[in-house]
Amino acid sequence: MKKISLKNITKQYDTNQEKILENFNLDIYDKEFIVLVGPSGCGKSTTLRMIAGLESITSGELSINEQVMNDVPSKDRGIAMVFQNYALFPHLTVFDNIAFGLKIRKEDKKVIKERVEETAAKLGLTNYLKRKPKDLSGGQRQRVALGRAIVRNTNIFLMDEPLSNLDAKLRIQMREEIIQLHNQLGTTTVYVTHDQTEAMTMASRIVVLKDGAIQQVGTPHEVYMHPANMFVASFIGSPTINFLTVKVTSHALKIDEQKIVEMPLDNSTPNEIIIGVRPEDIELVSEPDAIKLTIHRVEMMGADKYVYGEIMGQKLTVRVHNELDIQSKQHLHIKLNPRKVHLFEKETGKAIETFVKDTVVV
Amino acid sequence: MQQTFNRSKSVFRYAFLIVFSLMMVFPLIWMILSSLKTTEEIFAVPITLFPETLQWGNFSGALEMAPFWLYMFNSAFTSICIVILQVVLSSMIAYALTQLKFKGKSLLFNSILITYMLPAAATYVPSYILLSKMGLLDSLTGIVVSNVASVFTIFLLRQAFMQVPKEMIEAARSEGANDFAVLTKVMIPMCKSTIFIAGLIGFVSMYNNYLWPSLIVKSEDKYLITVGLNRFFTNVGSFADTWPFIMAANVLTVVPLLLLFVLLNKWFIKGISDSGLKG
Incomplete structure (x- = not known):
């Protein structure tokens, strides 16, 4: 069932200004975990805020539960939003923060108490209900913000970079908790982030955005394995994919x-194209006639080492196992696996699809 | 070298501050001391700072000569009413100015600010006529009604409301709050220190307000303390022997404000430094 549907959505703040979002089309289905990902200014937050009703829609049609919502006020859209900086009310206790929406809707006091306590138990906040937000840690604050979203039993969650204010360790932990909540509650979630790792680990489908336009929609596997263009290829995956400009011969x-x-x-392939090779897809070989990589720098990452170097004047990063001793070496010999090479048109940056398929045969 | 320079600089700075602080506070001290002196002591040459025996009788004497308690009640009562109405109305206007989108918003705000530039005296005649048409001359209601709009409070609250993070308001909205709920459940509680300060400054300036109330109030039982004090001063005449009583009456008038300041001086200072304005 289509839960949220965006049809030809365009957003423009001023008629003379650039369009923030243009002809945006996306269908989000029930119980999906959709991650909108892209660099800052790509329009991902704007999209989310338009779904939430915090931003007006210049043109196009937004439906939620098959009902057009363009002009419905935020409070009547049946959504719950979680903000980057938590947006907890500093003057209210954790209990009152979670209960805010229920109180506004004038629910029965007993019901409020029950629901808040139940939510707090789910999030491990039972002992903190009487505290004010300022007395909580970042992770606890984020949980309260989640609690405020959960308590109303809405089935659409909108999350705007909810983890970016947390430290790295906590972020991974909260990531896990959010996914668990999502599975447990069976909600439809739209999640905005600039962090490709979050997108890859959490999403059921990823929407990659750039300059207000969708670059690719697909499962994490799809966008990683078959990036639609050079932007997606470079945005998804860490360390970043290598691009090499190459000449095509028969x-x-x-x-x-x-x-x-x-x-x-x-023969239809242009003479010059760009290939993308992920650092983890490059093989090290000992044959002396293989491609020679001149090493500039090596980063120890723990399980892996990143080797930064160049081949024939073009930069290349290789991910190798940490036990490999390359500190003393100045060169490595490498080999590319044709099945793991992505081809892109030089002018447009678009993936050359047909050949991706052809090469699989090789 | 540098250190001695800095030190002499700070000595100079403190000396300067002490001298000027004394100059500021001296009239107050002189008033309090004089209220406990005899007439002879007040006019004694050379000046004596402290009274020989404390003349507490001056206070009861002053209270016998005019109903200062009533005046003070009138002042406090109208000031409190005015402050409550000012805060309620100003927070609503400030909400509209910061949160709502409508045509002519900046025009509205600018015209509110422009009225702040007008000398108060320029508005006395039209205000007087309006009040008289409303039949509110010579009444406490008239004093209240004519003071409920405060540009200062509107400005102060607008600045405070602008500080409320946008996400808080958006969170409240997506939780189902309408404008009224956003104002009462988010904005006002989050800005309560500013509102408190606005109320405090409003109270003090209303309690001290003299000229306008003196124009519209004629009957003695509706005098505000400022008006009452002035009438007392002119009625009994500035004859030497009434000076201790005048001083005692002044002290009585000032005591509530001093108490307020002693209790809440932290807030006064916060109010002045927060708003970057002098109250």
């Missing part, structure tokens, strides 16, 4: 006459 891709990877391509 059987192989070359840089300066040196063969980079064997790949039979048909």
